[in-house]
Amino acid sequence: MIGYREATDIRVKSAGDAPDRTRLSIKVDRVRHEYISQNGERVVALDDVSIDVPNGQFVAIVGPSGCGKTSILNMLAGLIVPTRGAVSIDGEIVTGTSRAVGYMFARDGMLPWRTAQANVAFGLEVRGASKAERLAQADALLERVGLKGFERAFRSQLSHGMRQRVALARTMAIDPKVFLLDEPFGALDAQTRIVLQEEFVRLWENTGKTVLLVTHDISEAVAMADRVIVLSPRPGRIKSDIAIDLPRPRDIESVRFDEKFARLARRIWRDIGVRGGGDIA
Ligand SMILES: Nc1ncnc2c1ncn2[C@@H]1O[C@H](COP(=O)(O)OP(=O)(O)OP(=O)(O)O)[C@@H](O)[C@H]1O
Ligand SMILES: [Mg+2]
Incomplete structure (x- = not known):
């Protein structure tokens, strides 16, 4: 869990704005x-x-x-x-x-042939960010979910909880x-x-x-x-x-x-x- 509290200034795009609760979302x-x-x-x-x-x-x-x-x-x-x-x-x-929509399930959808960083960057590709920007944001998001140091890990090297964190970071990355x-x-x-x-x-x-x-x-x-x-x-x-x-x-x-x-x-x-x-x- 270390890391994400310290990194509170790192936000995904359009985050941090107070939601307009008078509007219907769903x-x-x-x-x-x-x-x-x-x-x-x-x-x-x-x-x-x-x-x-x-x-x-x-x-x-x-x-x-x-x-x-x-x-x-x-x-x-x-x-x-x-x-x-x-x-x-x-x-x-x-x-x-x-x-x-960002959809997340009980079983993580971590892509096994990509590293944790590349899994999160995948969420950013959908948004059309540049490669350098994607990698920097992926690392920042991984840090926020307590996975600093695991950027290059593959699915088989992570516990179930860690995989869910990767899935969480990727869902956040899609914005x-x-x-x-x-x-x-x-x-x-x-x-x-x-x-x-x-x-x-x-x-x-x-x-x-x-x-x-x-x-x-x-x-x-x-x-x-x-x-x-x-x-x-x-x-x-x-x-x-x-x-x-x-x-x-x-x-x-x-x-x-x-x-x-x-x-x-x-x-x-x-x-x-x-x-x-x-x-x-
Ligand atoms: N593809 C399908 N074909 C036939 N019946 C289905 C199909 N998908 C869901 N159902 C049925 O529709 C009902 C609702 O399914 P749903 O998966 O939405 O329930 P749920 O509330 O999410 O259940 P759980 O808490 O067990 O996940 C269930 O009785 C299920 O058997
Ligand atoms: Mg269900």
């Missing part, structure tokens, strides 16, 4: 989505889901497995088209993949309008997970960008987000939409011991209904 508008399963049956994954996310807001989506969380992100990334309804980014209906994160810390051990949550929030606080985080970890959702949306079991519908009014900047590690944190987490557990919808509070 709109999921009355979306229904159906898949056809292998045996030809129709699976309704999402039904009548609407979500408005103002510019710069950090939203977490939680809900039981199979309720359509990844489907929502895939729609916003332009990978699937909703059966009914529409999704928009910055007022434009999403019709295909674009540089507007997207919105971050779509699908359980990005899910496959990490508990300690590394908290360290990376902390790092992401620090980096994000500097950029003021919109984030949609899908997670199964309720503590992660409450610790990181401004707002948590709970989906019902499939077909996913909005069950609740909870404002997380914990102060920023947030200390991801110690906020977990806050009384308000416990209340919010308990409320979300209850809404998810892990015991077949029963109250656990």
Whole structure:
């Protein structure tokens, strides 16, 4: 973790501007989505889901497995088209993949034939920066995610947590309008997970960008987000939409011991209904 706090003056392009929260960044508008399963049956994954996310807001989506969380992100990334309804980014209906989104998954997408530095520089190539600029920015971003000294390392030489850091730096390098994160810390051990949550929030606080985080970890959702949306079991519908009014900047590690944190987490557990919808509070 050493390094990224010291390097706070290094910012990706257009970062640091206060987000205009009166503008809508993401709109999921009355979306229904159906898949056809292998045996030809129709699976309704999402039904009548609407979500408005103002510019710069950090939203977490939680809900039981199979309720359509990844489907929502895939729609916003332009990978699937909703059966009914529409999704928009910055007022434009999403019709295909674009540089507007930075998508990060549980399994890192680090390119094995490129060094850490070249992986991050790849994100910058998409932006058309010069080679010298790309390498300098890649190194700065790697330093910010605590990987100074590992610029020339390949995937096989890095731990899973380090690979996720590379993926994080590359996603930052793309400088997207919105971050779509699908359980990005899910496959990490508990300690590394908290360290990376902390790092992401620090980096994000500097950029003021919109984030949609899908997670199964309720503590992660409450610790990181401004707002948590709970989906019902499939077909996913909005069950609740909870404002997380914990102060920023947030200390991801110690906020977990806050009384308000416990209340919010308990409320979300209850809404998810892990015991077949029963109250656990
Ligand atoms: N390509 C597909 N073909 C058929 N059914 C699919 C397909 N993709 C997803 N589904 C179904 O749609 C539903 C929603 O899937 P989705 O991956 O969005 O859920 P999820 O909430 O992300 O689940 P998890 O928490 O397990 O990742 C699931 O029941 C799944 O089986
Ligand atoms: Mg999923």
